[in-house]
Amino acid sequence: MNQTIRWVLLPAFLCLISCTSETTVADTPQPTAKVTSSIESKEGKKLFLQHCASCHNMNMVDDMTGPALYKVTERWSNKEDLIHFIQNPQELINNNHERAVKIAALWPSEMTAFPQLDSVAIEAILAFVDEKGAKNK
Numbered sequence: 001m002n003q004t005i006r007w008v009l010l011p012a013f014l015c016l017i018s019c020t021s022e023t024t025v026a027d028t029p030q031p032t033a034k035v036t037s038s039i040e041s042k043e044g045k046k047l048f049l050q051h052c053a054s055c056h057n058m059n060m061v062d063d064m065t066g067p068a069l070y071k072v073t074e075r076w077s078n079k080e081d082l083i084h085f086i087q088n089p090q091e092l093i094n095n096n097h098e099r100a101v102k103i104a105a106l107w108p109s110e111m112t113a114f115p116q117l118d119s120v121a122i123e124a125i126l127a128f129v130d131e132k133g134a135k136n137k
């Protein structure tokens, strides 16, 4: 009797293990990507509150002292220029960068420079801007 149960349970157990591990492997990329982006936007939220929220509306879709930032990456043809602008707006304006000159002309006040923020920090802020703006649009 005991033997019979063993021979019935063993294959079932092996199948369970192999099925489970297959599912885990197949599902791995997606949750990892989600976790990464949520860590990124969480860090971005912290940085935004610390550096940007005094002038840019936290809902990302209404203007304040500075313009609403939702979809700002689409308004800049080049991500590197956008990052550079956040690090040093005046430099791009002085270099006659088309978008920088245009946005500066529309806004009477000047944006602070953030040379202390590296591109990883700024990408995190931009990830938060997109996530937050998509919820409020």
Ligand code: HEC
Residues within 6 Å of the ligand: 048, 051, 052, 053, 054, 055, 056, 065, 066, 067, 069, 072, 075, 082, 086, 089, 099, 103, 104, 105, 107, 108, 109, 110, 111, 112, 114, 117, 125
């Ligand atoms: C002192 C107020 C102030 C602070 C603080 C500030 N900004 Fe700005 N921001 C502005 C103003 C005003 C403009 C309009 C352009 C100009 O006048 O320089 C602007 C423009 C921008 C633009 C260009 C928008 C567009 O449509 O092209 C981006 C991107 C931006 N800010 C991101 C940030 C980020 C990210 C932070 C925080 C790290 C930040 N700003 C902090 C005032 C501010």
